[in-house]
Amino acid sequence: GAVVSQHPSRVICKSGTSVKIECRSLDFQATTMFWYRQFPKQSLMLMATSNEGSKATYEQGVEKDKFLINHASLTLSTLTVTSAHPEDSSFYICSARGDRVEFSGNTIYFGEGSWLTVV
Amino acid sequence: DAKTTQPPSMDCAEGRAANLPCNHSTISGNEYVYWYRQIHSQGPQYIIHGLKNNETNEMASLIITEDRKSSTLILPHATLRDTAVYYCIVRVEVLGATNKLIFGTGTLLAVQP
Numbered sequence: 001g002a003v004v005s006q007h008p009s010r011v012i013c014k015s016g017t018s019v020k021i022e023c024r025s026l027d028f029q030a031t032t033m034f035w036y037r038q039f040p041k042q043s044l045m046l047m048a049t050s051n052e053g054s055k056a057t058y059e060q061g062v063e064k065d066k067f068l069i070n071h072a073s074l075t076l077s078t079l080t081v082t083s084a085h086p087e088d089s090s091f092y093i094c095s096a097r098g099d100r101v102e103f104s105g106n107t108i109y110f111g112e113g114s115w116l117t118v119v
Numbered sequence: 120d121a122k123t124t125q126p127p128s129m130d131c132a133e134g135r136a137a138n139l140p141c142n143h144s145t146i147s148g149n150e151y152v153y154w155y156r157q158i159h160s161q162g163p164q165y166i167i168h169g170l171k172n173n174e175t176n177e178m179a180s181l182i183i184t185e186d187r188k189s190s191t192l193i194l195p196h197a198t199l200r201d202t203a204v205y206y207c208i209v210r211v212e213v214l215g216a217t218n219k220l221i222f223g224t225g226t227l228l229a230v231q232p
Contacts, residue, residue: 044222093162108220110162
């Protein structure tokens with residue numbers, strides 16, 4: 001299957017600072033990438049959809065000024081958590097949709113996830 | 120997107136088939152059924168998807184009822200490494216649209232030795 005890589009896998013930052021998480025599609029181009037957040041023992045919650053070269057679309061209740069998303073190329077999207085607070089501590093997961101010739105090959109693949117701890 | 124209903128947890132003996140049910144009674148004609156699984160502290164892994172025909176790949180089989188209101192994911196010979204949360208998701212596939220995945224609560228499959 002297609003490979004999506006996230007970096008860093010774990011990060012600890014101080015309250016008030018910003019932290020950036022990268023998401024790369026390693027062996028395919030992805031015009032669309034998705035960012036999720038997952039709290040312990042809960043399901044994945046979609047935060048936003050990013051499209052290469054355009055502004056991200058945020059889900060209801062997600063602060064776009066706090067969670068900055070940039071999708072500058074067909075293989076890279078970044079999520080920046082600005083002015084981080086302890087309640088932002090969570091598992092952040094990105095995914096990418098492969099652009100395939102076959103319509104049914106519209107599968108979404110996920111990264112390994114990034115643990116963010118804000119102290 | 121249509122919602123899905125899955126049992127919160129299931130047990131399965133190692134080596135036996137694991138049959139994970141999913142109800143999606145409000146599914147519409149252009150929605151596919153997707154299955155992903157998430158092993159603890161990892162990103163979700165794609166398993167299989169289908170529209171109306173049964174599908175099989177190296178990981179699993181997907182059986183979709185004729186009315187498409189429910190489906191079953193079958194892991195033919197479960198191993199301890201198959202212990203994970205399994206998510207059944209219905210997803211619109213429209214060319215040129217976002218086609219995002221919305222996760223429900225899933226089924227925690229515990230494979231017992």
